[in-house]
Amino acid sequence: MDPNLPRSHGPVTLRIVRQRDARMLQAELVANRAWLQPWEATSPDGPVTFDMRSGVRRLLQQYRDGSGVPFVMEYNGEIAGQLNVWGVARGSLASATIGYWVSERFAGRQITPTSVALATDLCFGELRLHRMEVCIRPENRASLRVVEKLGFRYEGLRRRYIHIDGEWRDHYTFALVREDVPEGVLRRWVEGRATPAVAAIPPADRLPI
Template identity: 40%
Template sequence: MEVVVPELVVGAGVVLRMLRAGDAGGLADAYERNRDHLAHWDPVRPPAFFTEQGQAAEVDGALQACLAGLMLPLVLESGGEIVGRANLTGIARGALQGASLGYWIDARYTGRGVMSASVAEVVRLARDELALHRVEASTLPENAASQAVLQRNGFERIGFAPRYLEIAGRWQDHVLFQRILHD
């Protein structure tokens, strides 16, 4: 899948852009800088994940998935520094025409509307560039900030999934959301 995403300014000097092969070092720095900030919301990561070599493998996998039409991998960047990610994963064609949305932002940028603006752009790309019908997302029940981002972007709560994902070392419940892009 060849999707061209121009660099899009989403606020506070932050640009949303496609992941690039050379982003491994910047991602390693971003994940290391935000290790404590993300620990509660992420799977337990092996030490290698926080290294440039570990991120090079992650980037390669994401770019391969993008070429196969299974993922749209994006980064948030400010002043040449990576400050977050936004991804559409599990892109499914056929009768579903849907994907899962995931995202995170550097602790220094929370509460500024950057992630809400980024999700708005990702949803627009899903609709206009990928011709998807539906985008889903899930959050931990206590993640009110992420739920607010989704609700500001027209996502509706559609359910509750007990022990849905292994986050922070244990299987945790999640609130499920969706946004229908075409009626």
């Protein structure tokens, strides 16, 4: 994959993070602290000092190692958030997980579904992965709308799955495999052919919010 080749649709661009992005990303995270805190991964071992410069270095090392692909989401050329493909598994599994955050001032502009679609198409195409997964807290209605729009299939409830905002949190799991979208995720969504119903959560798995 060419790290210098961005993927775009309309005003939304997805590109590999650069070390010089650290300052802007740090500023966005600080400015959006209240907006993002309920969804931020934390450490069960206690608070840790966060430095975006070292964070970007770590993400780029994972990219070089082949275990992740760290993206920046831009809107009309301005950094709007991050999307990370992590937990890349090769061989017989050939899968990965997508996580993301977007600044509050860019919410509602279709940046996240566009970026998730672009990233999934890239992973199915250039990276030759077979399965892409998104895990979402039941309380995160905005992210649940993303997987509905794109037609990700609901696959189950994971109890106390990820440490978020200071506690182990339950997550719903959604996924697509390459055979689900031979035309591509972005194209299927843009053409109105995604099926939101496949993301429906069965009554037995619905948690009180």
